[in-house]
Amino acid sequence: MALLPILRYPDPRLHTKAAPVSVVDDAIRTLVADMAETMYEAPGIGLAATQVNVHKRIIAIDISEDKSQLQVFINPEILTHDGECESEEGCLSVPGIYERVRRNHRVRVRALNLDGQVFETEAEGLLAVCLQHEIDHLEGIVFVEHLSRLKRFRIKSKLAKQARITA
Numbered sequence: 118m119a120l121l122p123i124l125r126y127p128d129p130r131l132h133t134k135a136a137p138v139s140v141v142d143d144a145i146r147t148l149v150a151d152m153a154e155t156m157y158e159a160p161g162i163g164l165a166a167t168q169v170n171v172h173k174r175i176i177a178i179d180i181s182e183d184k185s186q187l188q189v190f191i192n193p194e195i196l197t198h199d200g201e202c203e204s205e206e207g208c209l210s211v212p213g214i215y216e217r218v219r220r221n222h223r224v225r226v227r228a229l230n231l232d233g234q235v236f237e238t239e240a241e242g243l244l245a246v247c248l249q250h251e252i253d254h255l256e257g258i259v260f261v262e263h264l265s266r267l268k269r270f271r272i273k274s275k276l277a278k279q280a281r282i283t284a
């Protein structure tokens with residue numbers, strides 16, 4: 118197991134569109150184990166491979182209180198979506214920034230599991246929001262791109278200032 122470095126906005130690599138996984142093999146399972154370890158250590162409730170600079174369509178999510186329910190989605194596709202909600206989002210690639218984003222309340226997703234088998238699941242609430250946030254990452258979209266240009270500009274300035282302080 119290994120902790121992987123997380124890319125920080127506005128790193129241009131966060132805007133890479135991830136490629137589908139063709140075969141779920143041991144290399145993919147090792148990557149998922151490392152992604153899960155990185156997510157738990159951060160700590161976060163989700164992580165897309167894009168955030169660790171691996172541009173493959175892989176997501177790890179665990180919204181449980183005790184971090185006991187890892188959910189892995191390989192090549193996830195949103196089949197249907199309905200309802201609207203607005204919830205406060207944060208992102209491990211945009212540390213310290215929390216903003217309200219409009220999302221669908223419910224999504225039906227099809228993906229592959231760690232055995233390479235297709236499954237479908239319906240998610241709502243936090244899990245649905247997290248899935249949409251992570252699938253955005255695979256498309257090269259960071260949640261701040263759902264905000265106004267002014268808010269995005271302020272966030273970029275704040276992160277640049279933080280980077281100068283920590284450097």
Ligand code: GNR
Pocket residue numbers: 160161162163164165168205206207208209210246247250251254
């Ligand atoms: O840890 C995370 N929390 C979170 C809260 C609300 C909506 C989405 C998220 S995902 C985020 C981890 C992350 O950056 N995933 O890409």
Ligand code: NI
Pocket residue numbers: 207208209210250254
């Ligand atoms: Ni994120």
